[in-house]
C-alpha cells in the first residue's frame with residue numbers, strides 16, 4: 001500500500017491526509033465496542049460503498065442517515081442522530097464516524113459530543129470544503145433560529161482522515177465551493193499554494209491530492225495555535241464578513257448560492273478594502289482579482305442591495321460594539337485580523353465588485 005502524504009499527531013487529534021488515508025485509519029476503528037456511521041442521502045449513496053470497501057472486514061453496527069440539504073444543519077436532524085444512537089444501544093465505548101461534507105461533520109460532531117456527555121467521533125470529510133476546512137479545527141454545531149452556527153461546541157474528533165478518493169462523485173459546484181477556501185488559504189498564509197492555484201482554473205486541476213494536503217495542513221497549523229479563535233485563527237475569516245452577508249442575501253431572496261461563491265465575492269470586496277488600507281501594488285491587486293474572476297462569475301448585486309448587505313453584516317456574531325472587524329490582507333500571503341473598517345469603505349468595495357472593475361480600470 002502507498003503511504004499517505006502526511007500523518008500528524010497533534011493532540012488531541014491525529015490527522016491522516018492524502019491518498020489511501022481511509023485504509024490507513026482502519027486500526028483505530030477496531031478499538032471501539034460499536035461503530036456507527038453518519039451519512040446524508042448523497043454520501044449514503046456515493047461514499048458509504050467506497051468507505052465500506054476500504055475498511056474491509058470491520059463491522060459497522062448501524063448507519064444513521066440525515067437529509068442532504070445544506071439548510072438541514074438543525075436541531076431536528078440532530079434529534080434523528082440522538083434517537084438512532086439510543087435505538088442502536090450506543091454507549092461511551094462507541095464511535096461515531098462522520099462521513100460527509102461540512103453539514104455531516106459539524107452536526108455529527110455536535111451530536112456525538114452531547115450524547116451521553118460525549119462519545120468519540122472521527123471525521124471522514126467527503127466534500128472539498130470539508131477536506132480543507134470544515135472537518136478540521138473542532139468547531140461543531142447547528143444553525144438555529146435563522147442564524148448560522150448559532151448553537152455549538154468546540155470539540156475535537158479523535159481523528160480526521162482526509163482521502164481525496166471521495167471527490168470523484170462530488171458535483172462541480174461543490175468542488176468550486178471548496179476551491180474558494182483553498183484560494184483564501186493561499187492568499188492569507190501560503191504564497192506557494194497561491195502560486196500553484198493561480199495558473200489553473202479549478203477544472204484544470206489534476207493533482208488534487210497535494211493541493212488538499214497543503215491547504216489542510218495550513219488550517220491545522222492555525223487552529224492548533226488558537227483553538228478558540230481569540231487571535232490568529234480569525235485570519236481564516238478573510239472574505240467572510242462581506243461573503244456571509246452576500247450568502248444570506250441570496251438565501252433570503254430564495255436564490256441560494258454556495259458558501260464558496262459567496263466567499264469568492266467577499267474576497268474581491270475585502271481585497272479592495274485591503275488595498276485601500278495597505279496600498280497594494282496594482283499588479284498584485286489585479287492578479288488576485290483576475291484569479292478569483294477566472295473561477296467564479298460575479299454575482300448579480302445591485303447598488304440598492306448595499307445598505308441591506310451592511311445591515312446583515314451588523315448581525316454577524318463576530319461584530320463587536322457595532323464595529324466591523326475585518327480580517328484583511330497585509331500583502332499577498334499575509335493576513336491581519338481585527339481591523340476596523342467604516343461603512344463607506346465597505347460600500348465602495350461592493351460598488352467595485354458590482355462594476356466588475358480591477359485596479360487599472
Ligand SMILES: NC(=O)c1ccc[n+]([C@@H]2O[C@H](COP(=O)([O-])OP(=O)(O)OC[C@H]3O[C@@H](n4cnc5c(N)ncnc54)[C@H](O)[C@@H]3O)[C@@H](O)[C@H]2O)c1
Pocket residue numbers: 040041042043046047068069070073100101102103104106126127128129130133134135136137138139140148149166167168169170171174177259
Ligand atoms: N466547522 C467548521 O470549521 C466549518 C468551516 C467551514 C464550513 N463549515 C460548515 O460546513 C457546511 C458546508 O459544508 P459543505 O460545503 O461540505 O456542505 P454539505 O455538507 O452540505 O455538502 C455539500 C453537498 O455535497 C454532497 N456531498 C458531499 N460529499 C459528496 C461526495 N463525495 N459525493 C457526492 N456528493 C457529496 C452533500 O450531500 C451535499 O449535498 C456549512 O454548514 C458550514 O457552516 C464548518
Ligand SMILES: [Zn+2]
Pocket residue numbers: 133181240259263
Ligand atoms: Zn468559509
